[in-house]
Amino acid sequence: MPLKPPNSRAPNVTSRDVARFLGVSQSMVSRAFDTNGRVSAKNRDKILKAAELLDYRPNYIARSLSTRRSGIIAIVMGSGGGLENPFYADVLDQLGAALDAVGYRSLFFRAPPDQDVDEQLPALRQYNIDGVIVASASISSRIAREFQRDQRRIVLFNRTISNALVPSVSCDNTAGAREIADLLIDRGHRRMVYVAGPEHTSTNRDREAGFLARLNERGLAPTALIRTTRYSFGAGVDAARQAAGYNPDAIFFANDILALGGMDYLRWERRRIVPGQISVVGFDDIPMASWPAYRLTTVRQKVDEMVSLTVAIITSSTEPRTYVIPGQLILRDSVRP
Amino acid sequence: MPLKPPNSRAPNVTSRDVARFLGVSQSMVSRAFDTNGRVSAKNRDKILKAAELLDYRPNYIARSLSTRRSGIIAIVMGSGGGLENPFYADVLDQLGAALDAVGYRSLFFRAPPDQDVDEQLPALRQYNIDGVIVASASISSRIAREFQRDQRRIVLFNRTISNALVPSVSCDNTAGAREIADLLIDRGHRRMVYVAGPEHTSTNRDREAGFLARLNERGLAPTALIRTTRYSFGAGVDAARQAAGYNPDAIFFANDILALGGMDYLRWERRRIVPGQISVVGFDDIPMASWPAYRLTTVRQKVDEMVSLTVAIITSSTEPRTYVIPGQLILRDSVRP
């Protein structure tokens, strides 16, 4: 706990105050706030009214101390590849809203760049977190299991762990990438380069594998494979610069933000016509992908579906296992007809 | 607290366990974890080691119950005008990081669209929140004061309340807008329209007032003033469509995301050359503003400075008052030379 002056008495109204006010026992007040606490309808009513009158609200901290639950879900994101990617800003926004809707609060954690969240998780225990959603960051299965053993829910968002058993929901990155391979080949491209995202991310692994596998199945190989170390606009322009050296007729970027950077580089630095001279494709379908200046062809991740599932797992209203949601190819104007 | 099964005993190791293990008192263990608790160096050492050995960590919930502090700061954003504006994604990211750095955690709250956060604040009390940062949402001064009286810190980020006394840090929106007025006039524009953001936001009020005032001082008046109801790309294109009817030679949008939408509309729907036929200006300097496809002239908000100040107020390491940080005019290519 940080640097804080001692506390001055700002006495809150407690359940005991309400009890005294009404001349009933404190535990009855407690029960009145429990949906299935045994209290006569009449008394519950009386208590709820008095509570309102006295401006009483149950203190979650105290409740949490005895129940070992907090009503709080932690959302963990890497600080590299987190909010700086608009896709995850959207994910965070939607997750927060969905969690809110079922009565949970979200505690927002950031994992240090290029480090998994193993360090952070034990700390979460200190807050009696009910569950954690790990998005855009990785975690070891050992830590994950340990967490689960503690009756805490965990779900990986767009991440998977080799050793299964820890539930996850992600986009079908492999299939999406395969579709893109087909699209590009069918449109007559033969000099294709793949711009990979950070190596340790499972999204990149799957997209890369899917794309390459499909190329191979159709008797082709990528002209080059370029690696970036982060998902950012800047990394996209750097990658495109390198890619340009191979004189490609199409570039598939591991995600949209990379693709946008690449596209801008090609158009404004190299004066290339997209898609006239070169096609570019991304993945995610972030808002900017549909902006008129880009009209990027991409694969949409169905975030709303993914979010509902994630929250359903957290609330135990669906089976905790691996879910893979198909993406949706969005044809716009960055690939030649 | 949401729907959750009862809890199964997953007994945590407590300070008492450590005490017993070492044959010292439980309170000594507690003190050992308090930076200025009176414990002999030797004993503290022993305790810290034993704690590590037993994998003991202080339970923040229990601590919070007795200290009435939580080490948690709430960040409140409106769901309209929150994360969907990249500016606030960045703010959230930086606030989170800065808070982390001083040992605080951030609880993320969203205010329902077009509603102030008055409803939410009392709920925060239930979590023993140490403070709250209100960004992109409004709050009544009554509620704010009540919160402060409770020894809780509050700071408004880019929002101000007529009745001062609640600390805030914001960009000098008025001055920034005046600079833009000067820029546009100096570059010879005479048919200028202002595209306003949502009426109830203080950022918009100040930008609008500054722009109009400066125009007036220089003997000019806007050709039109168009109102939007949200800060979004889509709202920007709609506004530009209306603006086009007035045949303006420059449009100042209340913020960047609006401006980007407007620019794309003008270029791709109306085939206008920016800035050849029409100039456009925004405010904020979000990452996309510098993308080659846009090169938007705008006023940069110094987010890092604003964030440091905000956190400093929260940690009481600086005087809680109104801070106004000057913005910085960023000249790019969307205004004619």
Add this chain to the structure above:
DNA sequence: CTGAAAGCGCTAACAG
């Protein structure tokens, strides 16, 4: 259905 009593795990006087 209702009340009394015993904690949840920690901090904070208060003596020694």
Add this chain to the structure above:
DNA sequence: CTGTTAGCGCTTTCAG
């Protein structure tokens, strides 16, 4: 410096 003793505000047996 160290141990003892009360709570923080709520949930949860357990009797009645």
